[in-house]
Amino acid sequence: MRAVERQFEVEEDAAPLDMLLALFEARGWPCESNAEEICGEIQGSWAKYQLRGIWRPEDRVLQILCLPEVRVSAEKTGAAHELVALANEQMWLGHFDIWSNGGVLLYRNGTLLGNDGMLSLDQAQSLVEIAVEECDRFYPAFQFVLWGDKAPRDALKAAMVDAAGEA
Template sequence: MALSETYLSSDEMHPIDIVETLAEHHEWEFDRVTEDQIAMAVEGQWRTYSLTLAWSPHDETLRLICTFEMEPPTRRMAELHDLLNRCNDLVWTGAFTYWAEQKLMVWRYGLLLAGGQTASAEQIDRLIASAVTASERFYPAFQMVSWADRPAADAINVAIAEAYGRA
């Protein structure tokens, strides 16, 4: 049975209502911050990821950010930025950035739903899964660059090998 068959028709549901229903289904911890925003914790292999999804009716975009704490040494920041560029070249469903002030690695994506379009439960579930999968895939590479003093060119190979190893 498809996710959308499990839930009420998503055609008239607020996008954050759909996210809340998915969080309940997956038994993720969540907090409905406002009518248009939800925060949740999703357990991965490497760590627990903090996800926030927010609906912006102004530009009809469902925004997702998936974060995890990271405080690389200052001397490794140039190499980490090189790695971020390499990671972003390998993905199409979002992008990584590092928020130095908050000490957070961030995966972000915006799903445009212009013209009154709606997102299905499957789309939103896949959006969340994509964020966690990307974070899991590249987490070891971020650690290698930050703490093992490995060059970005070497560390990215770990992420590439990981992807092929789980086919």
């Protein structure tokens, strides 16, 4: 991949990677891109996430991957997979997965674009925001399981407690 040096001004729908590139540039997020993929880094509430957009023009599918810096050790694989299943039950868009090669935790969302294969700025912003929000929402639960030795159900319950009222 090469570092991105060009500037885009996007007022209408654009090719998916061009639109994501324009969004990254507008937000000041460092990124690299090529004809099939864009990769950047975004600061979430709990950690920095690597965000990738992968475009498959033959299928008109844009895949968004969001990777927190979380690796699952062999001894925690069973508990981590149970937590992934529990977390995925609560999600409307996308899902979590653990890559078998390297035990990398990731959020993945595939979006089928229309016949023109174009992406709007609103769509791009939503896809990125959803990915980061879901990683932020479940990050504590993964921490509890992987480093706090909590059972997956207990970790999810503890992480999902929303404060009532205002601080």
